[in-house]
Amino acid sequence: MPSDQRIFKQDASIVLVGCRGAGKRSLGFIGALHLRRRLITEDHYFVSATGQTRAQFLTKHGKEAFTQRNAEVFKHMLDTNRKRCIIECGMSSLSEEAQDALREYCKTNPVIYIHREKEQLLRLLDPADAEALLKMDESHRSCSNFEYYNLYDPHSGKTNPGSEPSAISWDSAANPSRLLLAxxxxxxxLDLLTGQAWRKTWLESPFSINAVPPHFRQASYALRLRLSYLVGMDLEWEDLEASGDCVELIIDHWPEDMFNVIAKQVALIRRKLSMPVIYHVEETPREERVRSQEERDAMDLELLELGLRLNVDFLSLDLQRNPAITSRILAQKGRSKIIGNFWNFGMNAIPWSDEANVENYKLAQSLGCDVVRIVRFCSGDSANEKLVAFTEKIETTIPDPKPPLVAFDFSFLGVRTPLQTRILGPVKHRCMEGGRDHFATVCSSSVSFEQLFRDFRLFPLEFCTVGSNVSYSLTPAIYQAAFQFWSMPHTYQAVQCSQLDDLNRIFARATFGGACLAAPFKVAILPHLKLKSHHAAAIGAVNVVLPLRGKTSFILDHANSRNMGGVASEFYGDNTDWSAILTCLRRAISPRNFVVPTKTTGLVIGAGGMARSAVYALLQLGCRNIFIYNRTAANAQRIADHFNEWSVEQGLAAPPSAKIRAAAEGAPPGSASALKICHTLGSIAEPWPRDYQPPTMIVSCVPAVSIDGSPPADFELPKQWLGSTTGGVVVELAYEPLITPLVAQMQVFRDTVSPAWVVVDGLDIVSEMAIESFELMTGRMAPKRLMKEVCRRAWEQQRRDMSSVS
Incomplete structure (x- = not known):
């Protein structure tokens, strides 16, 4: 199959197939909303085409007529919806005729086989036919070109997989709206499949940890995890977080139900570690179930093709293998990046000076490999200078475009030095035994990164939180713990100031690494920034500033200059406040209050930079009815006007009910007032507007000290605004004190009036902000669990210190 046949057109419809109970309907809703496509379900399509449900048609016309008509409708559904749709197939996909049609469809469109844990399917299916269905379900691999392992999501609740709704509506999306992890x-x-993953993040925020692929980063590390270890691992997944920039999953084990075991492990890595996956298949050993070389090659090819089906970020391909295998994989790689490998094992491995290494690199380049990896067994016979000379030769003599090179020596003691390769250096978790993995027995990613500072390739820098009232900030303690985790010799402190001139003095230092901004700088800093992220520009506020060092105009060069010193004359601004609020809202919102654009209402208290971020977070959640209250009404109106204008520019449609109200008031069609999403509340004495549902998401952005006319810190919600019968979530951004009057009010209200309310305190928000800003400023994955624990401990210590003084 030519490689371009697996890179489908951007608007090609995506088909979901799989067993009943696999989660196709829920994932279909998720995909349709994310890609802004129509969702076509086979059940509803049959009703539209015949005017009857399947059961009704079968009863009326008999089995033979139903089988024929069902096949006709199935093919018609595929043929007439080839673009901009997500198509969810029902049980018809198990028929031979339907699978023939799907195989043909695979030539032009992605067909994704959805499957999940057997125990979850058995829980959902009728026990009488569960085993037979699971056996039949395996045939879906033969009529699909991708597969997705749908891990159990504890937020999902129960589903009714046998239901056949007659229509698709927003209310039908209840289930996927609460599938937070899924x-x-x-x-x-889907972003990986459509080629949008890196590009989309880069355009939105080029300094984001996910904006630059690992092989283009300043330094990157591949955490090596063997399948034989993962199936009985002695560490928790959380222990492995921030242990590298990507995970190299090494298929060295051939368990029963092998394909499903591998698919599940890939899914677990993605969910638990949020890292790109390098998929590597070791050659099948002779002692395994298959014996002949032909049979071993066939097994290796099947496993490599499974990696492509699983839509992995990188597939590691040994170019010394059977040429038929490498040709087949290279011809159908699709969006997966290929790492072309040359392994020089044994005591007589060719030296780096041998021209064969250059020829191997040229071969990988000619084959279209995205990365070239050359590894050599070294028994003390090669000085490191020889490897340096080889890499310089590649850099200076090979014409562009050149794929990045990964080259290193290893011995029985492990990688010779952690700095031999700048990218994708092999590492292990500090608590893992080396075992038989000689590449990664010596160093962890933190040890390797520390060596960059010791060799003066990176430099100790100064980071800070700046604002008019940051003396109680917890971020210094949180950052210092993260710096220590990564063995970074950086420092972090809270700096109290309120003038832009003070900021300029801080930013002018050659050791300035980055700053988190508090009031009053979040909006005032905007005119002084050279570049802003898409999010910061949309919000109109910045909370993270990074230096842009050097004369280069390439953003990638600036992103790869983090952790390096030098005076900066230009600066970049980003906003992580909104994403921290978004994360906390997603975690706390209940299934009953999933966001429906035409109904859901949000409320923001305050009108500073944090309030802007809160409105943006609600918009990103899909909320299209947002109210803002501030003691100084003009400030609230300014934010509402900003986002109403921005919403019109972005083409965000207001809910139909809002358009009807605007029309009734005489607003011209298409005008900004007719598309108003944000509204203001003039007084806490006002009743809640009767045309809107009571808010189910409330974000308080009241600072500890009153600034710019914001409400005082003793703000409480008027009871007439708490009329939601399904409760909701209140997010309090202030954490000094932790139990603010609003938090105390809502705890009492929850305990005495409506137990369906969830209260999120300020420590959850501040830890999420610190996590995201740490990744922006250092380019390293944050040790999230550690930073959250330190946040709570630092606050408790702060309270003890204050008590001892008083």
Whole structure:
């Protein structure tokens, strides 16, 4: 199959097949909303085509007529919806005729086989036919070109997989709206499939940890995890977080139900570690179930093709293998990046000076490999200078475009030095035994990164939180813990100031690494920034500033200059406040209050930079009815006007009910007032507007000290605004004190009036902000669990210190 046949057109419809109960309907909703496509379900399509449900048609016309008509409708559904759709297939996909049609469809469109844990399917299916269905379900691999392992999401609740709704509506989306983890997994999977993953993040925020692929980063590390270890691992997944920039999954084990075991491990890596996956298949050993070389090659090819089906970020391909295998994989790589490998094993491995290494690199380049990896067994016979000379020769003599080179020596003691390769250096977790993995027995990613500072390739820098009232900030303690985790010799402190001149003095230092901004700088800094992220520009506020060092105009060069010193004359601004709020809202919102654009209402208290971020977070969640309250009404109106104008520019449609109200008031069609999404509330004495549902998402952005006319810190919600019968979530951004009057009010309200309310305190928000800003400023994955624990401990210590003084 030519390689371009697996890179489908951007508007090609995506088909979902799989067993009943695999989650196709929920994932279909998620995919349709994410890609802004129509969702076509086979059940509903049959009703539209025949005017009857399947059961009704079968009863009326008999089995033979039903089988024939069902096949006709199935093919018609595929043929007439080839563009800009997500098509969810029902049980018809198990028929031979339908699978023939799907195989033909694979030539022009992605067909994704959805499957999941057997125990979850058995829980959902009728026990009488469960085993037979699971056996039949395996045939879906033969009529699909991708597959997605749908891990159980504890947020999902129960489903009714046998239901056949007669129509698709927003209310039908209830299930996927609460599949928080599955939504993150599947939308990322679709972005990879459509080629949008890196590009989309880069355009939105080029300094984001996910904006630059590992092989283009300043330094990157591949955490090596063997399948034989993962199936009985003695560490928790959380222990492995931030242990590298990507995971190299090494298929060295051939368990029963092998394909499903591998698919599940890939899914677990993506969900638990949020890292790109390098998929590597070791050659099948002779002692395994297959014996002849032909049979071993066939097994290796099947496993490599499974990696492509799983839509992995990188596939590691040994170019010394059977040429038929490498040709077949290279011809159908699709969006997966190929790492072309040359392994020089044994005591007589060719030296780096041998021209054969250059020829191997040229071969990988000619084959279209995205990365070239050359590894050599070294028994003390090669000085490191020889490897340096080889890499310089590649850099200076090979014409562009050149794929990045990964080259290193290893011995029985492990990688010779952690700095031999700048990218994709092999590492292990600090608590893992080396075992038989000689590449990664010596160093962890933190040890390797520390060596860059010791060799003066990177430099100790100064980071800070700046604002008019940051003396109680917890971020210094959180950052210092993260710096220590990564063995970074950086420092972090809270700096109290309120003038832009003070900022300029801080930013002018050659050791300035980055700053988190608090009031009053988040909006005032905007005119002084050279570049801003898409999010910061949309919000109109910045909370993270990074230096842009050097004369280069390439953003990638600036991103790869993090952790390096020098005076900067230009600066970049980003905003992580909104994403921290978004994360906390997603975690806390209940299934009953999933966001429906035409109904859901949000409320923001305050009108500073944080309030802007809160409005943006609500918009990103899909909320299209947002109210803002501030003691100084003009400030609230300014934010509402900003986002109403921005919404019109972005083409965000207001809910139909809002358009009807605007028309009734005489607003011209298409005018900004007719598309108003944000509204203001003039007084806490006002009743809640009767045309809108009471808010189910409330974000308080009241600072500890009153600034710019914001409400004082003793703000409480008027009871007439708490009329939601399904409760909701209140997010309090202030954490000094932690139990603010609003938090205390809502705790009492929850305990005495409506137990369906969830209260999120300020420590959850501040830890999420610190996590995201750490990744922006250092380019390293944040040790999230550690940073959250330190946040709570630092606050508790702060309270003890204050008590001892008083």
């Amino acid at each position: 939504k993150e997994d599947f939308t990322h999977y």
